[in-house]
Amino acid sequence: MATNGDMFDEFLSQRGHRTExxxxxxxxxxxxxxxxxxxxxxxxxxxxxxxWAP
Known part of the structure; x- marks a missing residue:
């Protein structure tokens, strides 16, 4: 079962946003x-x- 965070990351990545x-x-x-x-x-x-720093 996917967590809410996983679903949110998938939603963003499908729309071209970086999630990593x-x-x-x-x-x-x-x-x-x-x-x-x-x-x-x-x-x-x-x-x-x-x-900026990682």
Missing amino acids: APSWEQEYNKKQCPECSGLHDMSATQCSVCG
Whole structure:
């Protein structure tokens, strides 16, 4: 039986929304911030542009 959270996530994902926890994206050999698209070295732990952190 699906929980309410699972049903809500399914509802959102069917409409094009991301339901997993945000994480760094990768662009070639750089990390890319999912919030502002700023590029950083692979060792970055926080976005130096907008301050986002996973």
